[in-house]
Amino acid sequence: MLIGILQTGQAPDALRDEMGDYPDFFRELLANRGLQFRSYHVEGMQFPVSVHDCDGWLITGSRHGAYEDHPFIKPLEDFIRKSIAEKVPMVGICFGHQIIAQAMGGKVERYGEGWAVGPTDYDFDGQTIKLNAWHRDQVTEVPEGATVCASNEFCENAALVYGDRAFTVQAHPEFKDEFVDGLLRTRAPGLVPPDVMAAAAAKLGHDNDAAAVADRIADFFKQNRNK
Template sequence: MRIAVLMTNTDESDFSARWPKDGEKFPAMIRKVRPDWRFEVYSVKDGVFPADLAGLDGVLITGSPHSVNSGAAWVTRLFELIHEIYAAGLPMFGACFGHQAIAKALGGDVGPNPAGWVFGLVEKRFADGSVLPLYASHSEQVTELPEGAEVVAAGPDCNVAGFVIGGEIMTTQYHPEMEPAFIAALVEHLAEELPQEVTERARASLVNEADMIAMAERIALFLERKSA
């Protein structure tokens, strides 16, 4: 399998420089369950986009602190590419910013979460009744679904924690690529910027860990066009 990773994370801080980029995190996550897959990383936030879609088996769109509502030129180009990927029938997975970008590009909408920040470990509750612990870090979320989308999961203060469109699109509002050490460091890094109660709640949630393997398997099955 040959997968394109569209890297959208705009954080170029000293903190970010101490950790692997999302273009490394997402392949590392998937390789835990599909070690032989190949990945091509495109830093779309820097204006680097695939020349074409030929030879690709699927697409992953990463998270970012950037807002899908910014109007930035690279975001507009990403929306256009999302349309192209969808029209080509390639399976496309989006996480956090990627989830929101797919929704926005295809006619949905994204806005502030009325409850504020969702941060730390949360339970993603699937429509089939299963529950999966994942890391969250968002203050915006999908407020209106694109045409044909079906909500498949919800979470704390987030009614659209994931949606699908046929067999072509699968998303999550959360961060399956984050490792426990990274989210713990991120909570402390943002402690002075976020309300104290948000930080304290996030710290308390980290007594348990996300199930990266289970979510990676779901994503891999989707990209293989099998049941996820």
Template sequence: MSLRICILETDILRPELVDQYQGYGRMFERLFAQQPLPASFEVFNVVRGDYPADEERYDAYLVTGSKADSFGSDPWIQTLKTYLLQRYENGDKLLGICFGHQLLALLLGGRAERASQGWGVGIHRYQMKQRPQWMSPALDELDLLISHQDQVTALPDKATLLASSEFCPVAAYCIDDQVLCFQGHPEFVHDYTRAILDIRQTCIGEPTYRKAVASLEQSHQGAAVAEWMMRFVAQGKNAQSA
């Protein structure tokens, strides 16, 4: 049975990148097409105020990355927080990436803030702390493309830490079989990451920029994370229908 996923897109790409990459929702659709579990997707740009109709139901709701701060006061962020809290209290499954990872941690009792470590960019390696059954393929370490200056600094009480590094201690977590979040960007590709690095070169500083560009010689494991997310959603669905 095909999974039905709602993608809540929390950014609008820079004009010079739209023609090639469209948006984060489209990037996720391309990513999920590579993994073995069938799924269909609908994308809603919440920055523009787009949300599913009240009667629509999905197997999971995915919150994308954003250039905005998860702890920001923008009206669209407050609207999104209200919507996600309703979904959580309704028992819906929630997936978060970067901004979404931070926003869900904040919403559910954790903390997210500007990181004292500075910008995280390029390809970063994390150590896996837990390997639940749905985490197939199993990995001891995870390489992901990243682009963030904020981090989760305290997990919600019920959360389980899944991945960590010295630079980013809270890199992935889950809450029971309902919430799964990653700081890294499984949907990013090398060319998009390089374009963002070039745009932010002055902002992030030359040494960090050069190190990040050099890291792009490596591969990353975004496809594995996509499979984990879909298996996480499917496991809960299978349990409900059993």
């Protein structure tokens, strides 16, 4: 099954040579699960010709806000709506989670309580799953047709499922602790409050449940659908 990775942001220059970029992270996260990948740098306006160019789509994270005025935002929203209408499965992670919700009529906002950073527990339908987080925007209004399937006290709408059309997660299962540590060193200073940075750093170095979410993503892509 061929999955198109729609890249909407990039890893910091200081980390990219050593750790790779966002598409690399997803290829590693979803390895050995019967999926193949093709990348499109949609942030740079490289879009697929058709929603049927791949068997499914995965939208990455980004430093941009879904509500900001960037050239790629509106075309991406159009692509999301067309993909969902034509039953081509789609997964969104962090920014991807947000832009899919916005495209489908939900609302994304800068969250007044601030940042979620580093290892964070989420309730996925009664199962506690620990994933790395890196966000201060959130989906604050769930679009019609979407169901909340994960949450915590800080992030009420932490994962959404749109029937068999889309599955989206606010956290970053593709971010290893080493990359979060790199973000704390390169991207966080002056942006993330020092106490939030310190608390996140103190929680790094333990196992998380990224593999379980990778299984959910792969299973979602491969489920049978009536075209």
